[in-house]
Amino acid sequence: MKKAVLLIAVIFSFAESAPAWDRFGHSVVAEIAQRHLNPSVRERVLHYTGGQSLASISFWLEEVDDTEPYRTEFEGYHSSICTADCKSPLYFRKQKRQCRDGVSALEFYTECLKHYKEMPDSLVYTYLKIVTHIMGDIHCPTNISFEDEIISFFIIEGGDIKLSSGLASHQYPLYANRLDNWSRKQINSSTKAWIQDWFEDAARDVRPTVRTIPENARSGVRTVQQTEDLNDMELRKAGYRLAKLLNTVFK
16 A cells, blocks of 8 residues: 555656756757857857857747747647657648647748748747747657557656756756767768658657556556656757758758
8 A cells, every 4th residue: 555655656746847858958959059050040040149049049938938928829839749650740730739739830930930031030039939949849758749648647767857967057068068979971861851750750769768557548657768868869869950950941
């Protein structure tokens, strides 16, 4: 009886504190991306951000999405869904989420940004903040869900990136130094596709670490083994892919 009570306590303890990527993680993604922007693109991006780094704007979406009108506009955009075999075509996202998901949002705002020359600077700035954040979200293990899951809450094994790194929030460039170590060939291979493909690749990385333990027909427990290696892989890929996206949009 004591063991059962303990298990329930542990489940709810983890469920309440289950971390997605916090400011530190999103800053790492943005820092890696900024390092790989083409010089002319970096100049344009800094023009629209008023000289602020991508890292400094990477958490804006989290800061405002609890207030209107952002709460309604951005509802559902932090998480994305795919099939059991890690596919996420548009028809599937429409069926499951009415395209209220990270992949669809990133596709939409990226298409908007392609017309940046015709837009007011303030709107370009807002869209930059959105895509910078959502690129991290579609790679974050806890933000990826699968069609065959029955979930009522999460247990996260592995914890918070910042805590496991031993670094303070402002030291994210040091963590980016550690991750930004792929060859040009590796980077090109990882970024050669586009948004939907990038998410599906992240889902394939995450899938082996997800264990769904059904309790009954209506609820269950999902355990994500959020290892340091998995986090590092997704942070790295998200950073390189964000650079590819911005280099393509602002070329």
